[in-house]
Every structure is written in structure tokens, then in C-alpha cells.
Amino acid sequence: MSRVLIVDDAAFMRMMIKDILEKNGFEVVGEASNGFKAVEIYKNEKPDVVTMDITMPDMDGIEAVKAIREFDSNAKIIMCSAMGQQTMVMDAIRAGAKDFIVKPFQAERVLEAIRKAIG
Template sequence: MSKKVLIVDDAVFMRMKLKDILEKNGYVVVDEAQNGLEAIEKYKATQPDIVTMDITMPEMDGLDALKEIKAFDSNAKILMCSAMGQQAMVMDAIRSGALDFIVKPFDADRVIKALDKVTF
């Protein structure tokens, strides 16, 4: 059975790139969100198997959205996406319940390895 993914990133290009990588590798993108507030709503609506969550976004950042989703569903599987140089934020995300992180720009092999590790 295909794993359902919710992609959260404020950049349309990044969402498209990630969606392309995931769909080519057997994942199903159930929805996309462009900020943390949308991510929480869409997580509750779609109940994905995994979430890819950007850290820096308008309205609500990825760290706050991560904490809200984990409060709603302690079993939520969330991978953070970050640009280079955000190590402190990534560590904070891991302490808050994120399972791993993917560095931007996305490397297809690294993305799939990270998702496969937490979903299978």
C-alpha cells in the first residue's frame, strides 16, 4: 500500500520538487500546505502517514506546527525540511518529536532514504 504524505512548504517550487520526487518513488501526496496553520488543518483532514515540514514559513513556522500536530496525534511522523545553517532549529525540532530532517536543496536519494526509514 502506498504511503500518504502531506507536504508543507511556503515555496511552491519546493512543494513541486518534493512532490515529484515522492510520486516517482511510490508515495502518494494527499495534500499540500503553505504554512503551519494550514498544515495542522490538513493533517487533521487527511491523516497522512508522514508529513514533510519546512521550518521557516509565514503565519506559523514548522516548529510550532510540529508541536501542535504532535499534541493532536502523538504518533504523527514528521520530517523537517531545512536549508543549510539551521542546525539549532533542526535540533529543537528533533527534541519536539520530529523523526529526521531533509536538507534543502532536495537530493532525491536522501529524501527517499529519510522517508523509507520512518515509514517502513
């Protein structure tokens, strides 16, 4: 069973992704509402994949991707973006993110991105 860390400052968004994943046999090993917490949980849990929101307080998703990839160069991170964040998505991909999904989330797309990232 693949282990996932969900990172989003909106509890509702985390709940939505968690729901999609758990219904499809994934284990959610942690949730974080900002980049600092995400890095901390990543180091403790070493999840198989991370869903990472871009815009968050304290430490945004792009900074968090860099910090996680510094700790683990093989980290598999999927960015979650709102419409109109293409520039930030490209920054995140350059920082090492594997893929991105756009809000509002479609279950199929979320699952496809995660399965692809895990390989």
C-alpha cells in the same frame, strides 16, 4: 501506498518534493504553505508522513510539529531545512520530528528519510 503531506511556503519546493515522491510510488494527499494549514490538512487526511519546512510565515515548522504531535503523538514528521538551520533542526527534533533533510533536496535522501520514518 504511503500517504504524504508536503509543507513548505515555497511552491517550487513543494513541487520538487511532490515530483520525487510521486515518481517513487507515494501518494501526496495535501500541500500546505504554512503551519496552520498543515495542522488542518493533517487532521483531515491523517497522512503516514509529513515533510515540514522550518521557516514559514504565520506558523513555523516547529510550532506546527508541536500542534500535530499534540493531535497525534505518533505523527511521523521529517523537517526540511536550509543550510545553517541546525539550531532550529534540533528544536524540531526535540518537538518530535523524526528526521531532517537539507535543501537543496537530493531525491535519494528524501526517499531514505521517508522510508525510515514510515518503518
